Amino acid sequence: MQASRALIASALAGLVAAGSLAAAPAMAADKEKCYGIATAGKNDCANALGTHSCAGQATKDKDPGDWKFVAKGSCEKMGGSLTAGK
Incomplete structure (x- = not known):
């Protein structure tokens, strides 16, 4: 019984993740990188000039x-x- 629940939970997690990945390209198509805002x-x-390498580090x-x-x-x-400044 416990193994069945774990299998079901794992399968559901996989479906949710797959749905998120499928939506990402469509979302990216209507977005653009905007520098300086x-x-x-x-x-x-990451900063285009290499001063940091991750989101939230500005x-x-x-x-x-x-x-x-x-x-x-x-x-x-x-x-x-639309292009990085100096």
């Missing part, structure tokens, strides 16, 4: 090397850039 600690990934607001994903077409309206 992230606030300290709120960036989405140390200052609107660093031109830090980026966030935004809806396609909205970056420049928000005061950002």
Whole structure:
């Protein structure tokens, strides 16, 4: 009985993970990297200039090397850039 529950839980976890992976490409298609708009600690990934290597590690607001994903077409309206600054 315990083994059956573990198997079912494992199968459900796999289905949830597979659903998340399938949605990722579609979500990425309507997003773009926007540099220079992230606030300290709120960036989405590594700094383009190599000052840090992970999300949430921006140390200052609107660093031109830090980026966030935004809806396609909205970056420049928000005061950002589609390319990393220096």
